[in-house]
Structure formats: structure tokens, C-alpha cells
Amino acid sequence: MQTKSVTLSEVYDVMMEMLNNGGTVNFNPRGTSMLPTLHNDGDRVVLKKFNSLKKYDLPLYLRDNGQFVLHRVHNINADGTFNMCGDNQWNLEKGIRPDQIIGTVISIQRSGKIIKVSNPLYRIYVVLWVKTRILRRIIIGGFRKFKQKIRNR
Template sequence: MIERVVDTREYVSVLRGIAEEGKVVSLRIAGSSMSPFLAHDRDYIYFTKPDRELKRGDMVFYQRLNGQYVMHRIWKKKEGAYYIVGDAQTEIEGPVRREQIFALIIKVKRKGKILQPGSFWWEFFEHIWIRLVPVRRPLTALYSVFYRLRQIVL
């Protein structure tokens, strides 16, 4: 198998163009900002041009002013601008203009299974986890303790 190295900005730029045509595009996750919902180099997102009004909890793909492409979740919309955060983050980014958002994530492949709106984990992260931004650090630390204890017991 031939392996090719491609510049991320160029690659995502091509995918962006395909999504803006209304087609669904898939991309493997790189980075850990959407953990615990999505894992680096394991999970995939499927995205396309938004066909509806964007709302709190939606996962969107946008381009920062410095040119970097990012996929995070909408925390809130205020005065026509969006404030966005990754599932592993507590720092809110914004304002992000609507023109910077070029795609809506419509489903994911998580741990080999397709999840989309209506599935338990999709709904949990979209409606509950997004509201827990201020307490994410202690919740994650508590989860880590229980996970380690479980490993010891088993």
C-alpha cells in the first residue's frame, strides 16, 4: 500500500468544497478535543452543508480566522454569532460568524458503530454534556478514578 502525506488544510479544503455541494463527506477524527464522545484516530465524522438553522449542541465544522479547520459543538448563539466548545474542553471559543461554519455533522462512526440523532450517546452529548461545561473537569477526573478502580477489580 502506498502511503501519502497530505497537508491538512488542503485536504479539508477539498472536503469542504464537496460538502458545500450538498454531498456527505467522511473524515477520521484527529485530535482529542471531542473526547469522550469521539476519539483520535479511531472515530469518523460524516458532514454536509447545513440545511437548517444551527442550534445548541450541534456539531459543526468551521474555519478559524487563522485558517485552521475545527470541528466542535455549538454552546450557544448570541446576536447572530456562535460560541463553540469541544466536548473535552471548558474554554468557550467565539464569537464565530455563521460564514465560518461550512458543515454540520449529521452522523458519526464511534467505536465502529454508526450514531446519529436519536441514538442515546448522540442525544446525551448534544443535550446534557453541552450544559455541563463548568463541571466537566471534575466529572472527567471522577470518571477516571472509577475507570481505574474498575480495572483493578477486574
């Protein structure tokens, strides 16, 4: 069986039709912004239609510039917008509107295993990962400075 890679923008209309009809959509995310949760080399996510989001959910959304992004909900603002951040990023992307949300990840497929986002162990991992974002930035930043000082000697 041959496979062909396509961009989400190429299949957007079909994807929306499937989600709006109660189906799910599978795709392989690209990039490193969601490491270590999502890997660029074979992980697959399963999306369902967006109904509502909670903190720690993993939605696919469309930026105003047309870019598709799969990042985690860090905060829900009083005006109903969301602050998102990739698991491998430090800075929040603020003000994502509900009309930009396409779907929500319900499971991750890796090496033949299915990880449901409702799994209690996954939820614990996600909460700990999000809550240590600032601490991880300090530790990793300090480590990078230390490495740089060693190299410059």
C-alpha cells in the same frame, strides 16, 4: 489498498465542492478536544453542508488563523455568531461567524457502528455533557488538586 493522510487544508476546495453539490464528506478528526465524544484513534465523522445550526450541533469551522476546528455549539448569540467549546474543554470560543462554518456532523462512525447525531440517546448524552461542563471542571479540578497534595507528601 493504500491510504494517505492529508490535512483538511489540502482538500478544502474539493471538500467545499462536494458539500456545495449536496454531498457529504468523511474524515478522521484529530486531537483530544472532543473527548469522550470523538476519539483520535479511528473515529470518523460525516459532514453535510451547513445550512443552520442549533445548540448542541457539531460543526466544522475555519478559524481566522486558518485552523480547522470541530467543536460543539454552546450558545447562539443575538448577533448570529456562535459560542463553541470542545467536549474536553472548559472555555468557550466566542463569536464564531456563520461564514466560518463549513459543515455540520450528521454521524459518527466508531468500530464499524454508525452513531447518528439525530439519535435521541445521543442527543440526551450531548445535552447532559454540555450542561455539566462547569460541574465537571470543578470536580476534575478538585481531583487534580487532591492528587497533587498526595504526591507532595
